[in-house]
Amino acid sequence: NYRTIRYPGHAAIMKALLNDLGLRHRRDVLKDIFESALPATLQDVVIVFVTVSGRKNGRLLQETYANKIYSRRIGDQVRSAIQITTASGICAVLDMLADGSLPATGFIKQEDIALDAFLANRFGRAYAQHEMVSRLAG
Known part of the structure; x- marks a missing residue:
């Protein structure tokens, strides 16, 4: 959701x-x-909170990724958090397509792009955080 x-x-x-x-x-x-x-503002915050539950190695696990993205200077301009995250997502996927990380033809679903590869991309790094929180769900 x-x-x-x-x-x-x-x-x-x-x-x-x-x-x-x-x-x-x-x-x-x-x-x-x-x-x-x-009023216009550059003091917005984008909050990313994702929780996934499923089986891994026979165990029911839940992993949670949470991060806040703030406005910041990029080059010579301050960009809002919503500008950064909107552009970063699009640019990361295009960059991955250009460097061959993604198939050049066909439909690519968002869930087909590995999170690690997306976050490692020079544009996708805008979404990265220092620590991913994981916990055993049961």
Whole structure:
């Protein structure tokens, strides 16, 4: 499951703007509203929390990966966490495709890309953390 963490009431406000007021079809107006009414920030945080359960060597295991990604300077510009993670995921996969780490033809599912290889990639490193937490589930 993919979830986003937003402030209370966010979904209702977005529904009103996009659906009730029809601004999903008037993107220029929606953009003007957002740019004039909402402050921009580079102090966002992307939280990655993944838990997987399954059998490994006959034992039921659960592994958890948790990480926070913050805004930071890349080159001569400060980038927000959402900019970094959005670009890093796309660039890592394209980089792996270009260097032959991924098949050059056919459909590649996200789960077919090994996490270790993704995190070792120069772009995928944005998602890396220093310690992966694993624990025995039962």
